[in-house]
Each structure stands twice: as C-alpha cells, then as structure tokens.
Amino acid sequence: MSNMVNLTINGIAVSVEENKTILEAAKHLHIKIPTLCYHKDLCVAGNCRVCVVEQVGNHKLVASCATPVAEGMEINTNTLKVRNCRKHIIELLLTEHREECTKCYRNGHCELQALSAEYQITNQDFIDLVPDKNYTVDRLSPAIEKDDSKCIRCQRCVRTCAEIQSVGAIAVAHKGSEMKISTFFDRSLDEVVCTNCGQCIVHCPTGALTEKSYVEKVWDALADPDTHVIVQTAPAVRVGLGEELGLGLGTRVTGKMVSALKRLGFDSVLDTNFTADLTIMEEGTELLTRLKRALVDDDPDVALPMATSCSPGWVKYIEHKYPEYLPNLSTCKSPQQMFGALAKTYYAKNVNVVPENIVSVSIMPCTAKKFEANRPEMKDSGYKDVDFVLTTRELAVMIKQAGIEFEKLNDETFDSIMGVGSGAGAIFGATGGVMEAALRTAYEIVTGREVPFDNLEIIPVRGLEGVKETTVKIEGTVEEWNFLEGAELKCAITNGLENAHKLLEAIKRGDKFYHFIEIMACPGGCLGGGGQPFPVDNEIRLQRMNALYEEDRNLPIRKSHENPEIVQIYKEFLDEPLSHKSHKLLHTSYVKREQY
Amino acid sequence: MTTTATKKQLHRIDLIFNNDDDCKEILRNALSRSDQEIVNEMVNSGLKGRGGAGFPTGLKWKLTAESKEKEKYVICNADEGEPGTFKDREILTRVPHKVLSGMAMCAKIIGAQKGYIYLRGEYKFLVPDLKKELRKFHDILDELGLDFRVEIFLGSGAYICGEESALIESMEGKRGEPRNKPPFPSVNGFKGKPTVVNNVETLAHSYTILKFGAKKFRDLGVKDSRGSKVFSVSGDTPIPGIYELELGMTVQDFVDDFGDGDCKAVQVGGASGFLVPRKRFGKTTIGYEGKLTGISLPTGGSMMIFNSSRSMYNVLNNYLEFFEEESCGQCTPCRVGCQQLLKGIKAVKRGEKPTSYLDQLLKLTETMKLTAKCGLGQSVANSFSSIVENFREEMIY
Numbered sequence: 001m002s003n004m005v006n007l008t009i010n011g012i013a014v015s016v017e018e019n020k021t022i023l024e025a026a027k028h029l030h031i032k033i034p035t036l037c038y039h040k041d042l043c044v045a046g047n048c049r050v051c052v053v054e055q056v057g058n059h060k061l062v063a064s065c066a067t068p069v070a071e072g073m074e075i076n077t078n079t080l081k082v083r084n085c086r087k088h089i090i091e092l093l094l095t096e097h098r099e100e101c102t103k104c105y106r107n108g109h110c111e112l113q114a115l116s117a118e119y120q121i122t123n124q125d126f127i128d129l130v131p132d133k134n135y136t137v138d139r140l141s142p143a144i145e146k147d148d149s150k151c152i153r154c155q156r157c158v159r160t161c162a163e164i165q166s167v168g169a170i171a172v173a174h175k176g177s178e179m180k181i182s183t184f185f186d187r188s189l190d191e192v193v194c195t196n197c198g199q200c201i202v203h204c205p206t207g208a209l210t211e212k213s214y215v216e217k218v219w220d221a222l223a224d225p226d227t228h229v230i231v232q233t234a235p236a237v238r239v240g241l242g243e244e245l246g247l248g249l250g251t252r253v254t255g256k257m258v259s260a261l262k263r264l265g266f267d268s269v270l271d272t273n274f275t276a277d278l279t280i281m282e283e284g285t286e287l288l289t290r291l292k293r294a295l296v297d298d299d300p301d302v303a304l305p306m307a308t309s310c311s312p313g314w315v316k317y318i319e320h321k322y323p324e325y326l327p328n329l330s331t332c333k334s335p336q337q338m339f340g341a342l343a344k345t346y347y348a349k350n351v352n353v354v355p356e357n358i359v360s361v362s363i364m365p366c367t368a369k370k371f372e373a374n375r376p377e378m379k380d381s382g383y384k385d386v387d388f389v390l391t392t393r394e395l396a397v398m399i400k401q402a403g404i405e406f407e408k409l410n411d412e413t414f415d416s417i418m419g420v421g422s423g424a425g426a427i428f429g430a431t432g433g434v435m436e437a438a439l440r441t442a443y444e445i446v447t448g449r450e451v452p453f454d455n456l457e458i459i460p461v462r463g464l465e466g467v468k469e470t471t472v473k474i475e476g477t478v479e480e481w482n483f484l485e486g487a488e489l490k491c492a493i494t495n496g497l498e499n500a501h502k503l504l505e506a507i508k509r510g511d512k513f514y515h516f517i518e519i520m521a522c523p524g525g526c527l528g529g530g531g532q533p534f535p536v537d538n539e540i541r542l543q544r545m546n547a548l549y550e551e552d553r554n555l556p557i558r559k560s561h562e563n564p565e566i567v568q569i570y571k572e573f574l575d576e577p578l579s580h581k582s583h584k585l586l587h588t589s590y591v592k593r594e595q596y
Numbered sequence: 597m598t599t600t601a602t603k604k605q606l607h608r609i610d611l612i613f614n615n616d617d618d619c620k621e622i623l624r625n626a627l628s629r630s631d632q633e634i635v636n637e638m639v640n641s642g643l644k645g646r647g648g649a650g651f652p653t654g655l656k657w658k659l660t661a662e663s664k665e666k667e668k669y670v671i672c673n674a675d676e677g678e679p680g681t682f683k684d685r686e687i688l689t690r691v692p693h694k695v696l697s698g699m700a701m702c703a704k705i706i707g708a709q710k711g712y713i714y715l716r717g718e719y720k721f722l723v724p725d726l727k728k729e730l731r732k733f734h735d736i737l738d739e740l741g742l743d744f745r746v747e748i749f750l751g752s753g754a755y756i757c758g759e760e761s762a763l764i765e766s767m768e769g770k771r772g773e774p775r776n777k778p779p780f781p782s783v784n785g786f787k788g789k790p791t792v793v794n795n796v797e798t799l800a801h802s803y804t805i806l807k808f809g810a811k812k813f814r815d816l817g818v819k820d821s822r823g824s825k826v827f828s829v830s831g832d833t834p835i836p837g838i839y840e841l842e843l844g845m846t847v848q849d850f851v852d853d854f855g856d857g858d859c860k861a862v863q864v865g866g867a868s869g870f871l872v873p874r875k876r877f878g879k880t881t882i883g884y885e886g887k888l889t890g891i892s893l894p895t896g897g898s899m900m901i902f903n904s905s906r907s908m909y910n911v912l913n914n915y916l917e918f919f920e921e922e923s924c925g926q927c928t929p930c931r932v933g934c935q936q937l938l939k940g941i942k943a944v945k946r947g948e949k950p951t952s953y954l955d956q957l958l959k960l961t962e963t964m965k966l967t968a969k970c971g972l973g974q975s976v977a978n979s980f981s982s983i984v985e986n987f988r989e990e991m992i993y
Contacts, residue, residue, distance in 0.1 A: 046776040047926040049967045060974065061966045066776035081966070088963040092932035125956060127939045127949075129932070153925065172771055172925070175754060177935045179925025 007073035022064035022075055023051060033077055034086065034115055036093075036205050037154035038065040040537040041523070042163060048154050049089050050115065053077045061085060087119050094121060095129045097206070098149035106207035109534050112152060113206075129177075140188035143196035143212055143370040146170075148180055151208035157181060157200035164523060166498040167317065169194035181208075184596040193320045193596055195497065197313035197521045198367030198391075198530015211367045211531060214388040215397055221359040221388070222265045229359045230268040230347070231261055232339045235276065235421075236365035236429030236526035237392045239547035243533040243540075244396035245406040250543030252551055255411020260399045261363075262412060268351070271414045272362065273421020275335035275342070276428040276437070277560035278569070279310060282586055283332045283434075284442040284560075285577035287516055288481070296483045303327035305492075305507070305514040308434050310334040312372035313521025313530075315590065317497050322504055323592035331587040335428065336362050336369055337378055340385030341585040342418065346573045350417055355381060361388045363395045365429070365529035368521065380585050391531025420565040423456075423552030430545045431495035431525035432461035432468060435518040439472060439491075441561045446474055446481040456558050457549075464524055464538055464545070466499035467492060469514075490514045496523040606853045609816065609824040609840040611804045612797070613690055619697040620736050622807050627740060631705045635661065638802060641810035642822030647673060647758070647795035648865060648896030649971060650884040653802065656792055659782040660706040663790040670703045670711040671767075671786065671793045675751045675758040677716060678866035679918060680898035683826040684796035686838045688715075688722055691800060692729045696746060698799030700737060701806060702792050703744045711746040712786075714763050717753040755922035759970050760793040762924065773924045774970035797826050797897070818844030821883025821892070831863075831901035832856050843884075848877035850899065858903040861986070866898035867915040868975040871908070873986040908987040912941060912979060919976045930973030933964040937980050941991055951992050954984055 003018045009026050016025045021044070026033050037048035046066030053064045056074035061082065064075075076082065093112060101107050135149035153172075158181060161167050169192050173182035183192045201209045221229050242251035261269040287306050293299040309315055309330040318325055333341065339362070344355035362369065366389075372378065373386035390398070399406055414420065424440050427433035436458045443451045451458060451472075460470040472489045492514045494500045500519045506512040522528045524541035527548060557563055574582045626634060639654030660668060672695060676684040688695060699711045715722065730746055737744055749767055751757050757766045761775035764786050785791020794802075801823060805813050813823045821843040830836050833854045841850075851859045861873045864882065870893050872880050881892045902911060916938035923930045940957045943949040961977030968974045984991055 044776065045926075046969060047928070049928050049969065052967045059966075063776065063969070068778065084959075085963045085967050088960060089928050089967065092928050092936065092960075095936065096932055125953075126936050126960075127943060129935055129939070153928075153931065155926070172773075175756070175925045176919070176921040176923045176931065177925070178921075179923075179931060 005069045005071050007069050007071070007075065009075045010077055016069055018069065020069050022053060022062070022067050022069060022073075025069050026064065026075075026077060031077055033064050034118070035065055036111060036115065036152060037156060039156050039203055041203065042156060042159040045155055045159065048093070048152065050086060052082060052085055052089075054079050054082050087121065090115055090119050090121055091124065091126055093152050094124060095126045096133070097152060098130050098135065104150065104207045105210045105213070106150075110207060111205035138188050139212070141190040141194070141196065141212065141371070142374040143367045144189050144194065144198060144201065145210050145212050146189055147208055147210070150206045151181055152206055153179060153181065154205060155181070156203045156205065157209055160199045160203040164496050164498055165195065165197060165199055165521070166501040167193055167195055170200065193594070195313040195316040195320070195521060196368040196371040197497070199522060201367065201530050202532065202534060202536050211391050211394070212370060213394055214370070214390055215394050218361055218388050218390060218398070221361070226357060227359045228267045228353045228357050229265070229361060230270060230343055231266045231361045231363060232270045232272045232275075232336065232343075232418075233257060233261070233363045234272045234336065234365055234429065234526060235426045235548065236529060236532065236544065237363050237395070238551065239429065239527060239544045240365055240392045240532045241396060244393060245399060247407055249540055250547040252547050253406075254551065255413070256406060256409040258414055259409040259412040260404050260406060263404055264398060264402055266361070268415045270339070270418045271421045271425075272335045272339055273425030273428070274418045274563070274565055275338040276425035277422050277563045277566050278338055278586070279332055279335050279434075280424060280437050280441050280560035281566060281570070281577045282582060283308065283330050284438050284445065286330055286332065287438070288442060288445070289578065291515065292483065295487070305517045306330055308518045310428065310434060311368070311519065311521045311526075312366070313368040314497065314500060314519045316368065316371070316593070317500065317521065319590055319593040320595060321501070325504065326590045326592065329590060331589065333586055333588045334369075334372060336364065336389070337372060337385055337588070338586045339418065340373070340378065341380045342569075344381035344383050344385065345585060346569065347418055355383055359387050360385065361390065362386050363390050363392065365392050365526045365532045366522075367391060367530040369531070377588060393531060393533060396533070417565055417568070420563055421555075422560050422563045423555040423558035424560045425563070426551045426555060427548055429526040430462070430548045431464070431520050432493045432518065433525060433548070435461045435470075435491055435493050435516070437560055438516070440559045443472065443474070444559065444561070446478065446484055447476050448478045449476065455553075461491070461493050462549070464495070464541060466496060467494050467503055469493075489516065491516045491518070493518045495520045495525050495528075497521050604849070604852050606841050606845055606849055609842060611824055612687060612694070612800050612826055612840050615691070616807075617693055618807075619693045619733075619803070620740070622803065623697055623700060623736070623740055623742070626701055626806050627704065627742065631661065634701065634705055634806070637805060637810045641805045641813040642817075643798065643801055643805060643813065644821075644884055645795055646797035646801065646825065646896065648678065648894060650894045653794065653798055656782060656794070657702055657705055660790045660792045663783065665790050666707075667787070667789045668706050668708040669786040669789060669791040670699045670706070670708045671763070671791060672699055672711065672713045672796055672799055673758065673760065673763060673793050674713050674715045674719065674796050675763060676719070676796070677755040677758045678868065678896050678898055679915070680830050680863070680866045680900045681828045681896050683828045683838050683897045685719055685722070687796050687800050687826065688719070688726065692726055693733060694800040694803040695796055696729065696733045697806070698794070698802040699746060700742060700744050701802060702794065702799070704742060706790070706792055708792075709743050709745065711744060712749045712767065713746060714749050714751060714757070714767065717751045720750060723748060723750070754924070756924040756972055759972055762970070763793065764791065773926045774972070776969070795896070816842050818881075818883060820885070825882075825895075825897060827897045827899050829854050829899050829901070832859065832903035832906070833901045843882060845882055846878055847872050847880045847882065850882065851877055851901070854899070855901055856903055859901055860904045860906065861902045861908065863898070863900040863902070863911070863979065864893045865895035866900075867918050867979055868972060869893065869895055869898065870978050871911075871982040871986065908983050908990045909941065909945060912983045912991070913938070915979045916941070923973065923976070927969040927973055929964045929968045930976060933960060933968075934976055936960060937977065944991060954988065954991060958984060
C-alpha cells in the first residue's frame with residue numbers, strides 16, 4: 001500500500017494514493033473535470049490544457065491530468081478564472097477546426113462538440129484559422145480516412161499508434177501553426193506502415209480519423225433486385241452493437257442483430273462464427289502437421305511457433321515489421337475471408353444462386369478487415385470474395401436509418417447454410433479465444449478426450465493481460481498422434497501490437513520458445529477492435545469480454561469440430577482439412593512490405 | 597568600443613571575459629573542498645539562472661545532488677535562440693574553459709560522469725574550437741583525477757529546445773517538446789536520470805564564484821538580483837555589442853548609457869520579454885522578481901533599443917511571426933493563441949476587427965500566461981500585452 005495524500009478539491013477533503021493525479025483524485029469525489037488529450041489507455045500528454053484547475057498558492061493554473069497530488073494541496077475546479085480559461089481554450093481549438101458538425105461522421109460522438117455544447121460556445125469571436133490552413137484529407141486507404149481539418153492535435157492517435165500498437169505510422173510533424181499529425185513523408189495512410197487496425201479512430205476525440213464508410217454501397221446493393229445480398233457477422237459485433245443502439249455495456253444482442261439484418265433486407269443472414277470454427281479445423285490441423293514435421297520428420301524448415309492469422313492488422317504488421325517471421329504465420333485465411341471464398345462457391349451452389357450475383361457483406365468490429373477484403377489475392381472464388389466490410393458502428397447507422405427500434409426486436413436465428421457457429425467460434429472475439437478454441441479441438445483430436453478444464457473453460461488464456469502464456473501437457477494420445485505423447489505444448493497469447501512486438505523480440509533473442517502463438521492486433525482482441533463503438537477503455541473491453549464468454553456458455557455446441565455445418569462442409573465440399581480444395585479456397589500467402 | 601563621454605556610464609564588470617586561464621588551479625582547489633562547502637558557496641552567492649528564468653543555481657545543484665541515483669548528467673544549455681541574444685556565443689568563443697570548469701564542478705557535486713553542451717545548430721562553426729578546448733580540458737580532468745567527460749550535441753534549430761525539458765527530449769532523439777512538470781530534470785532529466793541544465797553564462801559565473809568566492813559576487817547587484825550579467829545590446833544604439841553590467845540598474849540608466857538619445861522603448865528579455873516604454877524607464881529595474889521599487893524585469897540578457905522611428909506595430913508583428921512559427925505546437929493556448937494574436941493585430945490594423953478586439957486579445961494573453969504548458973507558452977504573450985497596453989494607438993493607426 002502506498003502512502004496516502006490528503007488534499008481538498010472545491011473545499012471537499014479527499015485522501016488518495018500519492019502517485020495519483022488531481023484528475024484522478026477529483027473522480028473520487030465525483031467531480032468531473034473535462035479532458036480532451038487524456039485517455040485512460042494512454043500516457044499523459046497534458047497538451048490540450050482543457051483540464052486546467054486552480055491550485056491555491058500557484059498563480060498559474062495546472063493541468064489536472066498531468067499534475068500529481070501533494071499533501072495539503074487545495075484545488076478549485078470551478079472558479080471564474082478556470083471557467084474563463086477553459087472557454088478560451090475550447091474557442092481556440094474551434095478556430096483551427098473545420099466546423100461542419102452536421103456533415104461530420106462523428107456528429108453526436110465528438111468530444112469537442114460535446115465540450116463546446118457543455119460550455120455553451122455560441123459566439124465565435126476569434127478569427128477562423130481554417131481558410132488559411134491548406135488542410136488535407138486523405139481518403140486513399142480502403143480502411144481509414146484522415147481529415148486534418150478536424151484534428152485538434154491532442155496526439156491521442158500518435159500515442160495509440162506508438163504505445164499500444166508499436167507501429168508509429170502517424171507522428172507529429174512541423175511546429176507552431178504548421179504542426180500536424182502526419183505520416184512518413186506525408187504519404188497516404190495507404191502507402192505507409194499503417195496496419196489499418198483503427199485504434200487511432202477509437203482513440204480520436206473528433207472526426208479527424210474515421211473509417212472509410214461503405215454504408216451507401218450496401219444500401220445500393222440491398223436495393224438492387226438482381227443481387228443476392230448475404231451478410232456475415234463477426235463474433236465481437238454481437239457484444240458491442242448494443243452500445244450504439246441504446247443498450248447497456250456488455251449486452252448480448254445476437255438475436256436482435258439477426259432480426260435487424262433481416263429487416264434491412266439481406267437475403268441471407270449468416271455467421272462468421274461458422275468460418276471461425278472452420279479456421280480451427282484448418283489451423284489446428286496445420287499446427288499438428290507442423291508439429292509432426294518438426295518432431296517426427298525432423299524437418300528443419302518447419303517454422304515454429306506457428307502464429308494465428310485471423311487478425312488482418314497483425315498480418316500487415318508482421319509483413320512490415322517482421323517479414324522474416326512470415327513463414328511462421330498460419331497460411332489460413334481469416335474467418336472473414338474463408339467465408340467470402342465459400343460464399344461464392346459452396347454457398348452459391350447450395351442455394352443455387354449465380355456467384356456473380358452475390359454481394360457478400362461482412363459486419364466486423366474491425367477496420368483492417370476493410371483492407372483485408374481489398375487485398376488483391378482475396379479472389380479465390382473467382383470473384384472478389386468479400387465485397388463490402390462494415391464496422392459495428394456502420395451497421396448501427398444502417399439500423400437507425402431504417403427506423404428499426406432495435407431494443408424492441410425479437411430474437412431471430414441465423415439462416416443456413418453457414419449460419420451455425422459453436423461457442424468456440426464465438427470466443428474468437430476475445431483475446432485468447434482462438435487459442436482456447438484451438439485447444440478444445442486439437443486436444444480432443446490428439447487424445448480423444450476433452451481439454452482438462454472445467455466446463456471447457458481454459459481460464460489461463462483469458463483476460464486483458466498483454467502477454468499470456470500457457471503450457472498444455474499432452475498425455476494419453478490416440479495412436480495416430482502418439483508421437484506427441486508427453487509433449488508440452490507451449491503457447492502464448494498477446495493483444496495489442498506492442499505486446500506482439502515484445503513477444504517477437506523475446507522469441508528472436510531466444511529468451512522464449514513456443515509452439516503456438518495467438519496474436520490479436522487490438523487491445524482485448526476483436527472486441528476492442530477499431531470498428532467497435534466509442535468510447536473504449538479496459539472496463540468496457542472487460543464487459544464485452546464477459547458477454548462473449550457468456551455467449552459461449554449458452555451455446556449448445558462449444559467445440560468447432562462438433563459444429564454440424566462443419567461436419568457437413570467437409571463431407572460435401574472440402575473433403576478434409578488441408579485438402580486440395582481447402583488449400584485453394586481457405587489458405588493464402590503473404591508479402592514482405594516496407595518498414596516505413 | 598567607444599562611448600560618448602557626456603553620458604553617465606554604467607560600471608562595466610570584467611569577470612566573465614577577463615582572460616584568466618587558471619581553471620586547473622581553481623578546480624584543484626575546489627576538489628580539495630567538500631561538496632557541501634561548494635554547494636553552500638553557490639547558494640550564498642545568490643546566483644540565479646542566466647538563461648532568463650532565474651532559478652537559483654545553487655539550489656538546482658543541491659536538489660540534483662540529493663538524488664540517490666548513480667547515473668546523472670550535466671547539460672550546458674547553449675541553444676541560444678532568444679531573438680536579440682548573442683552573449684552565449686561570445687562566452688563560448690572567448691572563455692569556453694570557464695564554462696567547462698563550471699560543468700566539471702557541478703558534475704563533481706551532483707555525481708555525474710557525463711556532460712553535454714547542447715549547442716544551437718546555427719553555432720556549428722564553434723565546434724572545431726570547442727573540440728580543441730575539450731581535449732585540453734579533458735587532459736586537465738585526467739590530471740586532477742576527475743572522472744568526467746563532456747560531449748557536444750548539436751541542436752537542429754528549434755527555438756523551443758532552449759526550454760530545458762524540450763532540450764532533453766531532443767537529446768533523447770525525440771521531438772523537441774516540453775515535458776509536464778513536475779517531475780523536474782533534477783529528478784527526471786536526460787534518459788530519465790537526475791540532470792542539471794544550466795545556461796552557458798550561469799556556468800561561467802559559477803567559475804567566477806569558485807575563484808573569487810561568493811562574497812565578491814554578492815557584492816555586485818542588488819537584493820534578490822546578485823552579481824553581474826552579460827547583456828546583448830542591439831537595436832537603435834551607437835554601441836551595440838556584449839556588455840557585462842551589474843544587475844539592478846534602471847532602464848533609464850541603461851538607456852542613458854546605450855541609447856541614441858531618441859529612445860522610445862526597450863524590449864527587455866527578447867521576444868518573450870517585456871517592452872518598457874519611456875515613461876517607465878525610471879521605475880523599471882533589470883533583475884529578478886523581488887522586493888525592489890517598481891517593476892523588476894528578468895532577462896536572458898537581450899536588450900533591444902527602439903527609437904522614435906520604429907513602428908511598435910511592426911515590432912510586435914515581427915515577434916508574433918516568430919512565435920507563430922516557433923511554438924512547438926503541442927499545447928492549445930500557445931499554438932493557437934500565437935496565431936490568433938498575429939492574425940488579430942493584422943485584422944485590427946486593416947479595420948476588419950474593431951479596436952475593442954485588442955481588449956479581447958489581451959484577455960486571451962491572460963489565458964495563455966495561465967494555462968500554457970511551458971515557460972515559452974506562458975511568456976509569448978508578454979510582448980503582446982506590454983506593447984498593446986503602451987502603444988495602443990500604433991496598433992490601430
């Protein structure tokens with residue numbers, strides 16, 4: 001227990017730990033101090049100055065987010081001096097900001113807008129600086145748009161990209177009035193090291209960083225009588241969507257979401273959880289095959305650890321930053337892209353629709369999925385496998401536009417085929433979920449028994465911790481896999497690319513050895529993805545995570561290999577995991593990319 | 597240089613630039629004394645930071661010495677970027693050994709093995725001579741058995757890097773932006789280690805104090821503003837240049853000595869300092885804040901003299917253009933405030949904004965002083981408020 005410090009805020013005494021800031025101490029007293037550059041996920045910048053407060057005895061105001069508490073401190077958060085200064089600062093920010101709130105993507109979700117309303121900034125006396133600014137808008141990336149005219153230079157995106165993601169695609173350039181958030185040589189986000197993870201978007205307080213929206217394209221497709229529009233929904237969407245539509249944090253809305261999608265007019269509402277299960281079959285088999293080659297065949301070319309490849313942000317990260325480890329990446333496509341490839345082949349044949357008439361839409365908690373769908377190689381069905389990717393937020397927009405009273409909807413179930421998912425598929429949305437799902441299946445294949453964990457819940461791989469490790473001892477193998485008898489399968493799980501960076505460095509140095517690593521680009525995994533509702537912090541991530549595990553517990557099938565539609569697709573179409581056909585449709589290759 | 601004999605001449609001090617090169621003796625002598633003794637000497641001298649902010653030097657050394665960390669640093673701030681200041685260049689050219697001796701003494705007291713001279717990028721031409729001087733100095737340190745080495749680090753031309761925490765960020769290879777304080781560099785400085793950052797002149801003065809003792813230094817100047825100071829005199833003066841003068845003089849005394857007889861105003865402390873109009877010459881002293889009569893203005897040494905031919909609007913416009921570009925840009929009040937002030941005076945001049953807009957901008961300068969993140973941001977509005985308050989009509993017509 002650290003030392004406690006006594007201070008007063010607005011005359012009320014409070015005692016907090018000595019390393020806390022004034023802002024944190026004020027929270028104890030339920031006193032809200034406005035902030036913009038501050039974010040719980042990030043280091044303190046103290047640059048917007050909106051959170052200034054008065055400290056008795058100090059003529060100058062202090063930034064409450066950056067000032068540690070001290071014994072006997074007397075703080076006032078609501079004096080005339082403080083209020084006038086705050087108003088000035090908001091007014092100043094607005095003069096650099098292109099004010100087109102009604103036309104802005106973040107209208108209603110903008111922290112600057114909210115603060116401006118709170119402080120009743122009705123008249124703007126200062127000079128509008130925007131006309132002289134030569135602001136640029138970068139719309140070239142298929143995933144993320146950057147509009148400098150909306151930027152308030154709080155650097156939340158910069159800190160996110162550097163600290164959480166260890167990417168550094170965006171940084172501060174120039175100084176004074178020219179100071180801006182920029183990229184390597186001011187190139188488009190499409191041409192730099194950006195992984196499209198979208199964490200910058202969920203950490204941006206304004207509309208400076210947004211996803212590229214495909215809502216209108218999807219409306220067009222839905223309105224076209226000649227197309228057969230199908231939709232797949234990722235696991236994490238069903239535990240985030242409710243937040244955008246008036247339901248509480250961590251509400252599971254799977255049934256309502258399906259119902260809403262049907263009302264929107266999709267011809268078939270299907271589930272990415274199905275291909276998550278398929279991923280387990282393919283990736284699990286790939287892992288076991290690699291282990292066999294390493295242990296039995298003594299093949300020196302086997303790349304271990306094998307790394308998961310479901311997170312397109314992670315895939316692009318490794319392509320840029322650790323191309324030497326590309327052979328370690330599972331060749332499996334992500335569930336989204338497996339779904340896409342099957343939609344225009346297996347599904348088309350089954351429902352008897354011409355593949356070229358199918359428009360394949362996916363709802364993802366992710367912005368990198370937009371990039372992934374646009375990767376040139378993702379055309380194994382002979383067509384663009386996934387036509388449009390919408391984020392959770394974009395789906396919420398469509399539901400609102402359609403006038404659907406979401407919270408009143410009855411639960412409906414996914415269509416078939418490709419609409420059944422197991423609990424293992426559902427937990428793909430949480431960090432550790434792919435690992436847990438893979439272990440549930442692989443362990444059973446190898447030993448013929450269920451994983452030795454109560455109720456199939458592999459607790460060591462769960463939770464928000466950045467790097468998690470677990471070792472599974474394999475005993476009592478069935479004959480086919482008896483070369484694994486007694487083996488200890490070493491696994492690691494990371495979320496947030498900074499942790500991936502740490503893990504890869506440890507592997508590179510030889511400090512760590514693993515057989516299998518699960519890596520998710522976003523903190524918390526997909527449930528904390530760049531396409532999820534605003535705002536986000538660890539408390540919110542945890543609620544979504546709990547909801548996903550609840551989803552798993554409530555599903556009748558909890559193991560991928562027991563999913564009847566999985567059994568069916570191997571029987572009718574793919575033959576077996578890693579078959580010729582599955583190689584063609586479900587596996588992919590990667591490219592080395594530049595470091596900047 | 598010559599001065600007009602008819603004028604009252606301020607007492608020229610010759611402590612900094614006299615060419616006594618006995619640093620070996622002085623360091624040897626200092627090494628024989630206890631750290632505590634020397635720190636006390638520094639504290640008693642009343643020496644305050646000569647970069648302009650005026651933090652007591654002895655106290656800075658003392659605070660850094662108190663830290664238990666093993667790794668510490670001494671940094672000489674030679675990023676002399678304040679418009680109208682050019683005395684550090686002169687000191688480093690003529691008496692670099694005094695600066696180095698000051699660094700070595702500070703290193704001994706705080707327990708640092710490594711020192712850096714953060715040299716303004718535009719002063720690159722000083723590097724060959726400084727390196728020569730460093731080799732000589734390192735030999736002396738070896739002879740005396742003092743484990744300390746000094747390296748030169750070249751800045752890249754940003755004004756803000758003269759602010760000590762931005763300077764440290766820049767040395768760490770990061771963007772030169774001021775840090776949040778606390779913690780101060782004495783606790784968390786270069787590479788996160790306790791660090792003393794002293795101005796060139798401050799370090800040179802510490803040599804003087806070591807040589808002659810605190811008393812001789814204290815005898816110069818006035819209460820709260822002890823010792824002498826090197827001034828960079830420019831503008832409308834027949835005798836521009838570098839002068840070492842006693843602190844505590846009035847601006848009137850200064851103008852009598854250095855003005856051209858038609859002096860309208862003096863900008864004390866460079867672009868981030870204050871403009872003193874003629875009517876306040878007698879009431880304003882040059883020194884640090886303290887209990888003097890009238891106003892006391894600190895300065896890094898820049899004294900810009902303006903005669904009646906000068907437009908104060910142009911002067912202010914010039915300063916604001918400088919700040920609009922040289923603000924690091926991270927904090928709102930400084931980045932946007934500077935732009936608003938610059939655009940604002942132009943708009944008033946052109947009649948696009950009413951003259952009352954100047955009062956609104958004055959209120960804004962108050963916010964900038966109260967809320968900016970660093971010393972630069974807090975002081976950029978000084979010239980604005982002092983010029984607009986005293987020469988309002990020149991802003992309008």
